[in-house]
Amino acid sequence: MALYLYYTLFGIVSLCLLRFKVHRSLHNALPFPPGPLGLPFLGYVPLLWERKPWVQFEKWKEIYGPIVHLKIFSKTIIVLNTHEVALDLLGRRSKIYNGRPRSLLIDEMMTGGLAFPLVGYNELCVPSFYVGILLMFLIYAGNEGGKDTVSVNPINLVQDILQDPKNWHLHIKSSFYSLFCSVGYGENQPSGNDEATAPSYLENFMTRIVHAAIPGSSWTDVFPILASLPTWLSSSNRRYERQFREDSRKFEALISELEPDTLEQVSMGANILGNRGNELTVKESAWLTAVLCGIGGEVMGSVLPIFFLAMTLYPEVQRRAQIEIDNVIGRDRWPTFQERNKLPYVQAIVREVLRWRPIGPIDVYSTRFSAVLSSGTWNEFYFAFQIGLIIVDLLQDDHYNGYLIPAGSNCRTEYLLYPDYEEFRPERFLDFEQDVPGAHGQGHVSYGFGDRICSGMHIANDALFINIITILHACDITKVEEADRAKADDTFADFGIVTWFDTVRTTPWFNxxxxxxxxxxxxxxxxxxxxxxxxxxxxxxxxxxxxxxx
Incomplete structure (x- = not known):
């Protein structure tokens, strides 16, 4: 019996070695890119707890070059450290670099594979992405009512901030959820804490998604077999199943109230329902609408606080922008989009906010930060000092510069486009004539590369512009007390923007x-x-x- 087990084990090991050898020979024995070795079986696990991973990436760039390879457990990580390499792979080869890092917990158990912007590549991804781009923000861009919807929220936001400055970050989050739900479900969606409303429910939903991405929140992604346990045996699986059914009912209820034939209002959900020839079911359409609105609210809710941080650290930028606004708009009316082309410095601030602290996509294997999708909640977007940190999964094996990049690799960019990238300096965009390759006319790549480019790019720019100009017009953002600039920058590290919420205050700017x-x-x-x-x-x-x- 013992001899039988020995031969069986020997055969299994031999087959594994043979498979590995054949696999390597098929790729001409190309080596992996250089990188740190890490620990046996565990890989470079310290990256999971790295406070500033971009600093470590910069060190590796000096040692290993523009492409760095490492492993965390069984996951292959490829770090792209220059814009040229990132453009070659994520831009020109985007067809195979458009996957998302897969999380069994988020992809399947919490969303049923229906949250396409959050999940890995599947058969629902293609039609959903097509619908999301063509029907969500292109409808917004072609409808003048879209800008009217965006214009109302900043006024309410300024009112809320001035009346309750202590919770300004919560007001920002609530405002952007209200905005994106107005785009998704039509009419003006109320902001506030009423969980019966679409904005509050989606905020709660995205908070659960973000919490699930925090390392240690669940063992399901570490031990996938746990997902197969019956609900009567696993309380967690039972809870996820119950919550998924509840979310589905809520999302379908929200979209069922829309009139597909009534397109006068800006309603992404109505347009999705009216174009279900794309083979999306009602349930898929409901989830598509909800997730796009949720992501929009969370992401934008984290970008605007970056603007607040910049204004506290660079008061001279705030003063120059306010002077420009006064000269063009005056004090007897609210800012509008009509003055946009007359306010080059404010437009430069919008670009610089996105460049200075870019937000990367969700990645289960990345270091987690707080308040990434929004202010005040735990989440895991990257806020890097560099031009961007974009994370994708490779769909098939690839070769580049003599290196093998295996399918399933988690590819992330980390590169600099400006020599003074740490400085918040909108002036760099004032004479903006030549775009950065792959930046889609933005001057930065915070919206991504290739086929997975952010479909909400246009509404995001509009929302940021009108919010920033309205806040600058009505408020003066100052520090509560003098603080060292380096210390303020340091607090922005791994915990996003939460740690510096109490270092700023808003006061009326009117004299x-x-x-x-x-x-x-x-x-x-x-x-x-x-x-x-x-x-x-x-x-x-x-x-x-x-x-x-x-």
Whole structure:
């Protein structure tokens, strides 16, 4: 019996070695790119707890060159350290570099494979991605009502921040969820904490997704066999199954209330339902709408606080922008999109915010940060000092510069495009004539490369512009107390923006008594159809000034 087991084990080992040898010979025995060896069986696991992985990547670049290879457990990680290499692979070979790192917990157990922007490549990805691009933000871009929807939220946001400055980061998050749900489900979606509303429910949903990506939150991705346990034996599996059914019911209920034939309003969900010839079911359409709205709210909710950080660290930038806004718009009305081309410095700030602290895609094997998808919650987007950190999965074996990059590799970029990349300097975009290759006219690659480029790029730019200009027009962002700039930058490391929330405050920027701003917002309801109009703003400011002089 013992001899039988010995021969069986010997045969299995021999087959494994033979398979490995054949596999290597098929690739002409090309070596992997150079990189740190790590520990046996574990690989370079310290990366999972690295506070600033981009710093480590920079060190490896000096040692190993533009392409670095390492392993974490059984996962192959390929770090691309230059723009040229990233453009060659993620841009020109995007057909095979458009996968997403797979998480069994998120991809299957929590979303049923229906959350295509979050999951790895599957048969639903292609039609969903097509629908998401053509019907979500292209509809927005072609509908003037889209900009009207975006314009209302910043006014409400400024009101909330000035009335409750302590929780400004929560107001930002709530505002962007409301915005994207308005785009997804039509009409103005209310912000707030009512879980019955679409924005609050999606915020809760995305929080659960983000928590699931934190290392140690679940052993399912480490030991996939746990996902096969029956629900009566695993309380976690039972909870995920119950929550998935509840999410599906809610998402389908939200989309079932839409009228597919009523396209006068900006409603991505209605357009998705009206174009189900793409073979998406009602359930798939409901999840597509919900996830796109959820991701939009979470991502944008984390970008705007980066602007707040920049304004506290670089007050001279804030002052210059406010002077430009005053010269073009004045003080008797709200900013609008009509002045966009007259405000080059504000537009440069929008680009610089995205370049300075780019946000990368979700990756289960990456170091996790807090508040990545939004302010105030634990999440795992990368905030790098560099031009970008983009994470994809390779769909098939590839060869590059004499190296083998095996299928399933987790490829991430980490590279510099500007010599003073740590500095927040919008001036770099003022004479913006030649675009960065692969940047799609943005001057940065924070929106990604290739086929998995962010489909919400246009609405994101619009939302950032109108929010930034409205905040600069109405508020002055200052530090609570003087702090060392290097220390402030350091707090932005692995915990995203949460750690510096208490280091800033917002005060009225208007050169009158504090009651001026309070009266400005209370004179007329902000939810009126004419909010932001010249007549509305002129009336409220006139009344406020009269009261302030008393």
């Amino acid at each position: 009158v008594a504090p009651g001026f701003v309070n009266t400005f917002f209370s004179t007329s309801p902000l939810c009126d159809d004419d909010v932001g109009s010249a007549a509305h703003v002129s009336h409220t400011i006139t009344t406020a000034r009269s009261l302030a002089e008393l």
